[in-house]
Amino acid sequence: MLLTLLIARPSLAEEPRRAAQKDQKAETPDRFSVSAQSETYVQLYRQALVPGQNGQVVPTQLAAPIHEYLFANARDVDAPWQKDSIGLEFAAWGRLWPTVSSIERPFDGDVQTANVRLEAGPVWTRVGRQQIAGGAARFARFDGVMVGARHLGFFLEGYGGFTVLPRWNDQPGYHRLGSAEDTLLVYQPPPATRGNYWLTGARLGYQTPKISGSLSFHNEQAHGGVDRRNLGLDLGATPVNEASLGASAMLELDSMRFASARLFIDTTPHPLIDIGAEVLHTEPALLLSRQSVLSVFSTDGFEEVGGTLSAKLQRWLRLDTNGYIEAYRGTGPGARGEAAARFSLGSAYPTLVRIGYTRVIAPKNGYQAVRLSLGRKLSHRLSSTLEAYGYIYDELVAGYKTSSMYAGTASYQVIDPLELMLTASVAQSPFAALDAQTMLRATYRFDLAAKPRGF
Amino acid sequence: MNARLPAFVLWLALTLAAFAACRSESAPQRFPHQVHLAGIACGVPGKPACLSCVSCHDVARHDSGQRLPQVAVCERCHRDTHQVRAVLAVEPVRPSGEITIDHDKHLAMPEIRGQCVPCHAGVVDAKRPPLPPMSQCFTCHEHSEQWDRGQCTPCHQPEALRRTMPTTFLKHDAGFLRHHGNVMAERQQAQLCQSCHTQAQCQSCHDVTQDLKVETRRPEKLESGQVHRGDFMVRHAIEARSEPARCLSCHTVQGCDSCHVARGVSANVANPSNPHPPEWVGTNTNSSNFHGTVARRDIVSCAGCHEAGPATNCIRCHKVGGYGGNPHPRGWKSARGIDAEMCRYCHE
Numbered sequence: 001m002l003l004t005l006l007i008a009r010p011s012l013a014e015e016p017r018r019a020a021q022k023d024q025k026a027e028t029p030d031r032f033s034v035s036a037q038s039e040t041y042v043q044l045y046r047q048a049l050v051p052g053q054n055g056q057v058v059p060t061q062l063a064a065p066i067h068e069y070l071f072a073n074a075r076d077v078d079a080p081w082q083k084d085s086i087g088l089e090f091a092a093w094g095r096l097w098p099t100v101s102s103i104e105r106p107f108d109g110d111v112q113t114a115n116v117r118l119e120a121g122p123v124w125t126r127v128g129r130q131q132i133a134g135g136a137a138r139f140a141r142f143d144g145v146m147v148g149a150r151h152l153g154f155f156l157e158g159y160g161g162f163t164v165l166p167r168w169n170d171q172p173g174y175h176r177l178g179s180a181e182d183t184l185l186v187y188q189p190p191p192a193t194r195g196n197y198w199l200t201g202a203r204l205g206y207q208t209p210k211i212s213g214s215l216s217f218h219n220e221q222a223h224g225g226v227d228r229r230n231l232g233l234d235l236g237a238t239p240v241n242e243a244s245l246g247a248s249a250m251l252e253l254d255s256m257r258f259a260s261a262r263l264f265i266d267t268t269p270h271p272l273i274d275i276g277a278e279v280l281h282t283e284p285a286l287l288l289s290r291q292s293v294l295s296v297f298s299t300d301g302f303e304e305v306g307g308t309l310s311a312k313l314q315r316w317l318r319l320d321t322n323g324y325i326e327a328y329r330g331t332g333p334g335a336r337g338e339a340a341a342r343f344s345l346g347s348a349y350p351t352l353v354r355i356g357y358t359r360v361i362a363p364k365n366g367y368q369a370v371r372l373s374l375g376r377k378l379s380h381r382l383s384s385t386l387e388a389y390g391y392i393y394d395e396l397v398a399g400y401k402t403s404s405m406y407a408g409t410a411s412y413q414v415i416d417p418l419e420l421m422l423t424a425s426v427a428q429s430p431f432a433a434l435d436a437q438t439m440l441r442a443t444y445r446f447d448l449a450a451k452p453r454g455f
Numbered sequence: 456m457n458a459r460l461p462a463f464v465l466w467l468a469l470t471l472a473a474f475a476a477c478r479s480e481s482a483p484q485r486f487p488h489q490v491h492l493a494g495i496a497c498g499v500p501g502k503p504a505c506l507s508c509v510s511c512h513d514v515a516r517h518d519s520g521q522r523l524p525q526v527a528v529c530e531r532c533h534r535d536t537h538q539v540r541a542v543l544a545v546e547p548v549r550p551s552g553e554i555t556i557d558h559d560k561h562l563a564m565p566e567i568r569g570q571c572v573p574c575h576a577g578v579v580d581a582k583r584p585p586l587p588p589m590s591q592c593f594t595c596h597e598h599s600e601q602w603d604r605g606q607c608t609p610c611h612q613p614e615a616l617r618r619t620m621p622t623t624f625l626k627h628d629a630g631f632l633r634h635h636g637n638v639m640a641e642r643q644q645a646q647l648c649q650s651c652h653t654q655a656q657c658q659s660c661h662d663v664t665q666d667l668k669v670e671t672r673r674p675e676k677l678e679s680g681q682v683h684r685g686d687f688m689v690r691h692a693i694e695a696r697s698e699p700a701r702c703l704s705c706h707t708v709q710g711c712d713s714c715h716v717a718r719g720v721s722a723n724v725a726n727p728s729n730p731h732p733p734e735w736v737g738t739n740t741n742s743s744n745f746h747g748t749v750a751r752r753d754i755v756s757c758a759g760c761h762e763a764g765p766a767t768n769c770i771r772c773h774k775v776g777g778y779g780g781n782p783h784p785r786g787w788k789s790a791r792g793i794d795a796e797m798c799r800y801c802h803e
Contacts (some may be wrong), residue, residue, distance in 0.1 A: 037674070041667060054553055071655050073653050084608075089653055089654055089655065091653075112658045112662050115654075133639050134637060134641075135636075139634065142544065157643070164664075205641065205643070207643060212642050214643040216639055225796045226795075232640065236639060242774040246641065247637075251648075254789050255787070255788055256790070260700075264634050272506045276628065276629055276630030284754060284755045285685060285754045285755070286704075287755070289698045289707070290797065291796070292758055293765075293769065293800055294767065296771065297754050297769070297782045298750065298753075298784060299751075300753075300784075304698070308629035309632045310628065321630060322630075328752055331748075334696075334697055341525070352678075354677060358534055360694070360695050363696050363697075363752070363753075364693075365692075367690065375675070385674070389684075391689070391744050403689055405686050423675075429686050429688060430689055432562075432688075
């Protein structure tokens with residue numbers, strides 16, 4: 001696919017759309033853009049949980065895993081029937097594990113997205129491996145088709161296909177507890193097959209620059225039965241430039257209860273200040289698969305109220321704070337909050353310094369955390385980051401109350417499209433006397449874009 | 456802990472290094488436009504001709520949207536070439552990349568009457584941005600058709616959009632990360648968001664099947680709100696209890712158990728280590744440690760280890776005829792028939 005895109009040439013528009021005529025010139029050439037990226041990760045060293053602080057002894061292994069991530073994308077490619085109407089996207093990763101391992105496969109990988117998007121007038125379609133996000137679907141990946149249409153601000157979308165299954169469905173070394181007979185089970189479920197995992201859904205909405213909203217339906221099957229069947233409502237409004245508000249709710253149709261509902265408002269009372277407030281209700285059991293026997297064990301929910309405040313006090317200083325209070329049923333309240341100061345200094349080679357404090361109070365345990373981050377562009381080609389984290393836990397975790405972590409990166413732009421980055425981290429936690437890791441990342445980025453016309 | 460002293464020393468060294476690194480840098484100076492436009496005696500005998508914007512900026516240039524003057528223009532008055540070059544080297548920050556705009560056409564409009572300042576107010580007002588924000592464009596242009604299509608080109612270049620954050624319009628403010636799913640849902644799927652973002656970018660966080668998590672792949676992104684930064688290995692149990700179900704935005708419970716099994720802390724391994732406190736299981740149902748209370752509140756955490764379909768060990772006791780009693784809490788209901796596959800684990 002990438003080769004096809006690379007040999008493509010910008011073509012003159014034979015008949016630009018009316019919209020383009022209005023704001024551009026009729027002879028506008030094809031403005032397609034192509035971008036591609038390759039990332040290679042080589043793990044150089046890792047020592048983790050050896051020996052664990054509780055005396056766990058894990059045998060060391062020689063391993064040299066190499067990960068490769070590939071990405072290619074083309075936008076706004078002209079089609080014979082319409083300008084800017086074809087888009088393609090491909091993303092995949094692979095891993096080579098050259099040494100013997102009882103858990104890891106020698107080769108592993110997955111295609112993350114691989115789809116083509118076509119547009120014809122008010123109708124568009126996307127075919128291939130893709131995702132649906134937000135609304136009743138929350139987030140799902142599938143191999144299939146999505147079709148949409150818009151008219152006078154209304155839009156209608158529908159999708160269907162086979163669910164992309166997690167790789168660990170048959171992960172080596174993964175064993176269920178005992179056999180089905182051990183559960184005194186009478187009913188024996190049929191073996192899972194790929195055809196038993198599929199999804200379908202639709203969304204009807206209305207959108208203008210000031211208001212937008214949609215009603216969505218998502219139905220997902222697993223093991224041949226209902227996995228999720230939800231109805232979603234999402235609303236948004238920007239009554240004035242300084243404020244926007246939104247609401248969302250997801251109704252679980254099997255039990256006819258709200259799995260989650262959220263109301264939020266974001267305001268900018270001053271160009272340098274952002275304030276947000278939010279109310280959230282969640283019933284966790286309703287977010288489990290309907291095929292989970294544990295999903296029938298609870299109807300408890302919890303509420304959360306809180307907000308964020310961000311203030312740019314100086315050109316070089318910004319304060320970010322947030323705080324939320326949770327009300328659980330049957331146990332005491334919880335809370336979480338963070339305050340951070342961000343310093344951005346310098347111009348040609350800017351330096352970023354961020355100091356943050358976090359407090360989390362949750363049932364059974366909580367923690368305080370401090371994080372110091374430093375990012376510095378050392379030269380035109382060289383940049384680096386350093387980070388330090390410190391944690392103090394309210395209750396002992398595996399007999400210990402603190403943990404700390406230090407991490408750093410150094411990036412060097414070898415040539416314009418090629419960047420090398422070396423990362424390293426050292427940590428001490430209740431689960432590891434010493435956790436040390438280093439990794440090398442090589443990123444090659446390729447962009448081809450039709451240049452804009454000069455005016 | 457004896458590691459505290461070296462940790463503190465490292466922290467101190469980091470802080471000092473940070474400030475040492477920043478010491479020599481200062482905020483960029485804006486070009487003194489006001490001095491050039493209104494602070495120089497001009498237009499009278501013995502003085503130079505008054506300057507206007509076009510005296511230095513060639514708005515008729517068609518090879519680029521950027522029209523910074525050439526050195527030769529400055530050298531008509533300034534003799535210090537070195538200083539001139541230094542000033543010109545500091546280009547204004549373009550947060551959205553270079554904008555494709557027909558200056559000739561705009562300046563010829565009757566509303567603008569050849570005046571640059573109404574749009575470029577930052578030239579004379581230091582409190583305003585040096586380049587007009589997008590909201591300035593929207594005072595005249597509605598671009599409703601492009602909006603409907605989620606099309607940012609040709610005003611913006613795709614390459615520039617990919618590396619910038621909106622600062623006014625569609626601003627990704629402090630709370631944006633928490634409700635970005637709602638923002639996606641209320642608009643046409645994959646239209647406006649995908650003007651800048653690709654599905655692969657969504658999946659760099661949301662695709663939990665990938666082997667390297669986003670924090671490992673992008674450690675240099677200090678401000679990207681990555682959930683698992685720092686010592687998440689210890690924190691994750693606390694975070695899961697603090698916000699039950701938030702994990703399910705990306706993870707399935709099989710994902711939890713896959714990791715737990717690999718580390719021997721799942722019910723689904725031989726001889727599992729028991730993480731539960733005393734009186735977790737037993738006859739003392741009034742104990743604060745009793746599993747029933749916790750299970751009612753946060754069943755998702757239970758599922759992280761105990762979800763095993765028909766082999767789930769919870770239903771050994773909590774099944775029809777079992778001594779664990781009816782697991783369905785008050786208010787529970789389902790539209791499914793009793794012959795649904797999952798129900799038949801207990802009801803047959």
